[in-house]
Amino acid sequence: MITLDGSFGEGGGQILRSALALSVATRTPFRMERIRAGRARPGLLRQHLTALRAAAAISEAEVEGAELRSQQITFRPHAVAAGEYTFAVGSAGSAGLVLQTVLPPLLTAAGRSRLVLEGGTHNPMAPPFDFLAKAFLPLLGRMGARVDARLERPGFYPAGGGRFSVTVTPVPSLARLDLLQRGELRTRRARALVAKLPRHIGERELKVVQRELGWDESCLSLESIGDAAGPGNVLILEIESEHVTEVFTGFGEVHVRAETVAERATREAQRYLESGVPIGQHLADQMLLPLGLAGGGSFRTLALTRHTTTNIEVLRRFLDLHVTVSPSGPDDLLVQIDGVSRDPV
Secondary structure (H helix, E strand, C coil): CCCECCCCCCCCCCCHHHHHHHHHHHCCCCCCCCCCCCCCCCCHHHHHHHHHHHHCCCCCEECCCCCCCEEEEEEEECCCCCCCCEECCCCCCCCCHHHHHHHHHCCCCCCCEEEEEEEEECCCCCCCHHHHHHHHHHHHHCCCEEEEEEEEEEEECCCCCCCEEEEEECCCCCCCCCEEECCCCCEEEEEEECCCCCCCHHHHHHHHHHHCCCCCHHEEEEEEECCCCCEEEEEEEEEECCEEEEEEEEEEEEEEEHHHHHHHHHHHHHHHHCCCEEECCHHHHHHHHHHHHHHHEEEEEECCCCHHHHHHHHHHHHHCCEEEEEEEEECCCEEEEECCCCCCC
């Protein structure tokens, strides 16, 4: 059994979600201690407990410590089972992070699965639905797995109440993917979503996009969301290139000016555009587990976040992989993942 220190690396929920995903995919039991020790409120919160229970549900796992605020668990999975599942966070906690936990093992299940996920769909500090649908899932399609996602109702922090469905059509094994060039720039879009808030918030954000990125007005759109459970605002920047689509977001916050929200998002997008790399920092974090389960792959990206470096170490604990990170240029890193060749004993 693998033993993991939950305070390692980013010290939050990422190490738990990645360990659960890899444990189910490889049928490897593990024990984790000091869960989320690096956070102000350590232990399992509602969204982490939902992810744990979701991983247990798709693998009929034996679990110890599955309760709120628990700081250690033992997880013993059985074979991953395709099927129809509904996972509800029960708060504004990210439903996307629950998907992040169960999707990697379901990609190689014996059959098709349909998931319904409820909770937050557009949360700060988590991949929003648009990022998953436009940036992440199409790359899984290039690895052979078909994953279709449909947003049924958005859920913003702090009200939550969002809902989306996902259909997973797996393959016997994921194909290697190498993303070293983004290719020709095709389309740019900026969408300002406003739910139960004045429209001028989105208008001001889009003006910043025009000013900072120079995007034409035809690339901009303002969408009023009428069916959200509570107020919310998010600015979504989509950059579609020949080989990859990247998505950058800025979330409205109380006492934070709309212009500040937009400036944060545009700075991130501008850095990506100027670097020439195909994979942004957050997408790099998301792609590690699928590439690890495929047995190899590579991509160029920006400086690694703590979430990404933590994921690399978790991959090494569950899989026989050789992961290297080397500079390829200014603000440009090459990440390579390859299976470890072992000599016969």
